[in-house]
Amino acid sequence: MNRRVVVVGGGIAGLTALYRIRQQSPETETILLEASPRLGGKILTTTFLGRPIDEAADMFISRVPWGLDLCEELGVEGFLISPSTSSAYVLINGELRKLPEALLLGVPTKMLPLLRSRIVSPLGVLRAGLDRIRPDDWPGDDESVGGLIRRRMGDQIADRLVDPLIGSISAGDTDHLDVALAAPQLETASRRHRSLVTGLKEQARNSPENTKPLFLSFENGMSHLIHVLVKALGDADIRTNTRVTQVRNDGEGLRIVTNEATIESDVVILATPAHQAATLLSGCPSASNRLSSIEHASVALVTMGLRRSDIGHPLDGSGVLVPRTEGLLATAISWGSSKWPHWADDEHVVLRVSAGRAGDTRALALDDDALVEALLTEIGQILDVDGSLIEWRVSRWIDAFPQYAPGHDRLVSAVERDLRSELPGVFLTGAGYRGLGVPACIRQGGECAHTALDYLNSI
């Protein structure tokens, strides 16, 4: 009898896992179960102002290979596009300040451009410059991003540059994010060198030249990747509207309980968010409890369509980051149609305003109308807007961003140990574990498929 693998969750990680299993072991029977009516999870392109516009992830990074490699394998690299601008602003005391040159992951590596940017005070620049001469003060493993930046560069760099930039990737608070996971380049640089800036510069010098644009997407949106991946899956057994409620082993093998039936399987790949996996694994309390301890942040993303003539600001960049210290609901304003000109025409602009992050749920408590009104007032002042919205939509991403607290990697390893001993044959993959960007999820999906097949061959 053919062995069976069931994948739970049809986001990019689950779909990649399914794709790799079918590719590497065509004789294995596969089923993918997805709770919602559609595939793609946090990759979702829908129509706005008549154009395909992303409601969540709108690009992926090319500095790591896994996203681009998959696109090449699927034959869609020719459809990739990159943002038409990379400069950006940060809001400081209610005013827009352009990010200075020579910024690596939010860390300024040249002090003169930093001083000229007026993002931090002259004293803040001096404090940042002390990184070069301060003695080695590494406190040991499990440092947070904020911890590292505050000790080497000072609070202003942490609050006004690094937290808005790195924190925005996971809607996180960098004082509580593991630097080795949230910003591995910072961690490596600081381990190799007493001075963070020297370490970063050395890293930049030694890294192979990347001729590709740093960020990539598709003209018809990120869902294009999902469509081609699903097409490559051919006649795979994919069941949408099928919510899994429990995964257990009743002594006779693994059982996947869904809203429709109970399915037997030799292997289960859980590619759901970590908080969902915790619920499904209630029969394995140690793994479930550990997974429940991973915090998640929620975000509301409001897409706004406006008349170009109603906006005083030229929108000459990719957008503006809003540090926590500004106290606003908005955490970032992406000037979507400046970044992706095909999102609008000459008369219109599209903005994507993010609100909500770890430790700040004010925006999520508002209903859609109140949220849009509050954000429009905020951006009205920042961008000198005088006019009303032509179209808007609110995309709520609840518990969408896992927070990698210091020690997260050990926690994930412990969960995997729990599963190996208590629920062998169950594997985890996806954003909750070892990287939350789209390429990292693609990598994890592939790795998980490999581990699952090794297990299948061993039983």
Ligand SMILES: Cc1cc2nc3c(=O)[nH]c(=O)nc-3n(C[C@H](O)[C@H](O)[C@H](O)COP(=O)(O)OP(=O)(O)OC[C@H]3O[C@@H](n4cnc5c(N)ncnc54)[C@H](O)[C@@H]3O)c2cc1C
């Ligand atoms: C607003 C936003 C913006 C982002 N921007 C970017 C970006 O620009 N670039 C980037 O690289 N990354 C970005 N990300 C992160 C990235 O999109 C996600 O981390 C990644 O897509 C997650 O993929 P996944 O497969 O792990 O999980 P998901 O996409 O969450 O997929 C999990 C799937 O499991 C399903 N599921 C859950 N519970 C069950 C159940 N009980 N039974 C069956 N199915 C279930 C869900 O319905 C879902 O389809 C962004 C994320 C968000 C929310």
